[in-house]
Amino acid sequence: MTTESPAAPAKPRRPRYRATVKSVQRLTPRMVRVTFTSPELEAFGWNGPAAHIKLIFDDSGATGAPAPGAEAPRPTMRTYTPRRFDRDARELVVDFVLHGEGPASTWASQAQVGQTLTIAGPGRNYVVDPTAEWFLLAGDDTAIPAISTILEALPAGARASVYLEVVDAGEEHCIPGGPNTTIRWLHRGEDAARAGEKLEAAVRAHAFPPTRGRVYVACEAGAMRRIRRFLLTERGLPADHLVTRGYWKLGATDHPDGDYGQDV
Ligand SMILES: Cc1cc2nc3c(=O)[nH]c(=O)nc-3n(C[C@H](O)[C@H](O)[C@H](O)COP(=O)(O)OP(=O)(O)OC[C@H]3O[C@@H](n4cnc5c(N)ncnc54)[C@H](O)[C@@H]3O)c2cc1C
Numbered sequence: 001m002t003t004e005s006p007a008a009p010a011k012p013r014r015p016r017y018r019a020t021v022k023s024v025q026r027l028t029p030r031m032v033r034v035t036f037t038s039p040e041l042e043a044f045g046w047n048g049p050a051a052h053i054k055l056i057f058d059d060s061g062a063t064g065a066p067a068p069g070a071e072a073p074r075p076t077m078r079t080y081t082p083r084r085f086d087r088d089a090r091e092l093v094v095d096f097v098l099h100g101e102g103p104a105s106t107w108a109s110q111a112q113v114g115q116t117l118t119i120a121g122p123g124r125n126y127v128v129d130p131t132a133e134w135f136l137l138a139g140d141d142t143a144i145p146a147i148s149t150i151l152e153a154l155p156a157g158a159r160a161s162v163y164l165e166v167v168d169a170g171e172e173h174c175i176p177g178g179p180n181t182t183i184r185w186l187h188r189g190e191d192a193a194r195a196g197e198k199l200e201a202a203v204r205a206h207a208f209p210p211t212r213g214r215v216y217v218a219c220e221a222g223a224m225r226r227i228r229r230f231l232l233t234e235r236g237l238p239a240d241h242l243v244t245r246g247y248w249k250l251g252a253t254d255h256p257d258g259d260y261g262q263d264v
Pocket of ligand 1: 051052078079080081082094095096097098099101102103104105106141142143145146192246247248249250251252253254255256257258
């Protein structure tokens with residue numbers, strides 16, 4: 001007799017695309033924009049704002065059958081946001097924060113035209129509620145691509161308050177927004193251990209309208225949980241009016257892409 005539960009059905013493997021770096025642009029001292037191109041991207045299933053993809057930096061384990069009884073090695077991959085996708089041009093744009101150590105940040109800091117990478121996805125995207133009377137979008141530098149795509153998808157004239165936490169004023173760059181979008185930049189300084197403190201303070205101080213709105217938060221996982229707790233317990237917002245995401249976790253590598261803080 002075995003006490004093991006039956007194996008969970010394997011997750012369907014996301015489609016993969018081998019892509020080449022077409023251009024590299026420094027947006028700010030700590031953010032680099034890489035445009036990938038590939039004829040294969042014609043089939044990329046672009047599904048809307050704040051979708052995510054996996055970038056695979058070492059694809060050696062991705063092909064070929066493992067030895068009998070052995071598990072296939074997991075390739076080195078990290079989660080990113082398609083900032084822009086152009087099916088006609090077969091181009092996909094990713095904005096990378098250069099935060100320091102880590103295979104993705106290290107790769108992006110040396111990215112050059114002609115290099116290749118495997119892209120997998122996309123995963124879940126954010127669904128805009130067109131009937132919401134206001135939007136609050138709060139994130140750190142890793143969420144600037146996602147929040148930008150959400151802003152581009154909001155109904156014309158939507159009322160949106162945006163808080164973006166970056167290291168310093170040199171990291172501020174152009175963000176899309178309509179006539180009723182207010183963007184506030186917050187400067188956290190160099191200490192990553194303080195990530196999310198300014199964001200949390202800004203959300204706490206935000207004047208929430210009494211009407212029905214939607215909140216999107218994406219930042220360091222611990223800070224996201226503090227903000228989520230505040231929104232649920234102190235502001236009393238319904239859980240289904242919030243999407244909160246831990247985009248990275250202080251001291252942890254390869255934080256999973258499905259951290260919505262639902263343990264709060
Ligand atoms: C759905 C989703 C979408 C995302 N989209 C983007 C995106 O478009 N652009 C983007 O830049 N990032 C994005 N991220 C965040 C990105 O996946 C992480 O920052 C990731 O950890 C980077 O991988 P790495 O190999 O550089 O570092 P890792 O190997 O994962 O981590 C190495 C070390 O660096 C630390 N670290 C990781 N990220 C940061 C950071 N931002 N600041 C300070 N320290 C950090 C870790 O705590 C760890 O100690 C997204 C994450 C998710 C879940």
